[in-house]
Amino acid sequence: MGIPAGQTAIITGGARGIGHGIAKRLARGGCRVILWDVDFAAFEAEVQEFTPLLTQKVDVSDYASVEAAFAEALRVAGSIEILVNNAGINGPVLPFWEYPVETWHKVRAIDLDSVFYCCRVAVPHMRAQKYGRIVNIASMAGKDGVPFISGYSAAKAGVIGFTKAIAKELAQDGVIVNAIAPAMAETGLMKEMTQAHIDAMKAKIPMGRFLQIDEVGALVAWIASPECSFTTGFVFDLSGGRTTY
Numbered sequence: 001m002g003i004p005a006g007q008t009a010i011i012t013g014g015a016r017g018i019g020h021g022i023a024k025r026l027a028r029g030g031c032r033v034i035l036w037d038v039d040f041a042a043f044e045a046e047v048q049e050f051t052p053l054l055t056q057k058v059d060v061s062d063y064a065s066v067e068a069a070f071a072e073a074l075r076v077a078g079s080i081e082i083l084v085n086n087a088g089i090n091g092p093v094l095p096f097w098e099y100p101v102e103t104w105h106k107v108r109a110i111d112l113d114s115v116f117y118c119c120r121v122a123v124p125h126m127r128a129q130k131y132g133r134i135v136n137i138a139s140m141a142g143k144d145g146v147p148f149i150s151g152y153s154a155a156k157a158g159v160i161g162f163t164k165a166i167a168k169e170l171a172q173d174g175v176i177v178n179a180i181a182p183a184m185a186e187t188g189l190m191k192e193m194t195q196a197h198i199d200a201m202k203a204k205i206p207m208g209r210f211l212q213i214d215e216v217g218a219l220v221a222w223i224a225s226p227e228c229s230f231t232t233g234f235v236f237d238l239s240g241g242r243t244t245y
């Protein structure tokens, strides 16, 4: 069954990496995709296997920018059925006692506040149409608490808590909200990490390899479909066996 052709998905941070992989997978199934990103250079540099309905330059950590972008997306698409909150940054790999305060705020704003902002603008529309699927991209770091990326770990734990809270608020409205917790995939996010940190993260994965972007797309395609009908407020695992809860 999958996502019915003609449904529209907004994917934040969709210009590259995991968000781009999710967009490609959803588009392959006939979904119309709208990409939000601050930087489309990587997207424009490659020949694409899909044509987005719309690409919008949006800073998801800025509420006014999110509000204006959603209004424009709705005007063009007519309705939005799916929201994938994927945009995120890692921030520095540092002991928390050396973590710059302004960087803490930046990581929290892009990784957590953005998820609230995007849900805040999309949910009234989804409630009105009595249908919506929201997928928040959290991280294993939000479950485990990974040393030296405390800002990221805290923000992603916040995404998990927010997902569980709003899923209950929306449980009778036809709007289903879940998160996924990926282990490490090889994307642009790695540029912010040290090699020692990357090696330590890989060593934690029992399957002994990194996550493939296609594996994220495959899981999100199901969570974002009508077939995911009795699971809400859940954190889906993509950890190669790392998760213990």
Ligand SMILES: NC(=O)c1ccc[n+]([C@@H]2O[C@H](COP(=O)([O-])OP(=O)(O)OC[C@H]3O[C@@H](n4cnc5c(N)ncnc54)[C@H](O)[C@@H]3O)[C@@H](O)[C@H]2O)c1
Pocket (backbone or CB within 6 Å): 012, 013, 014, 015, 016, 017, 018, 019, 036, 037, 038, 039, 058, 059, 060, 061, 085, 086, 087, 088, 089, 090, 110, 137, 138, 139, 140, 181, 182, 183, 184, 185, 186, 187, 188, 189, 190
């Ligand atoms: N790569 C991993 O190992 C991994 C593991 C777990 C979770 N994640 C999560 O997956 C998501 C995607 O990460 P990725 O690995 O593809 O990283 P990436 O750096 O390749 O892509 C992130 C995208 O988000 C965009 N972005 C950054 N700040 C933005 C903002 N303020 N507004 C709009 N767009 C913005 C970037 O321009 C980029 O296109 C993130 O939330 C990340 O935390 C990644």
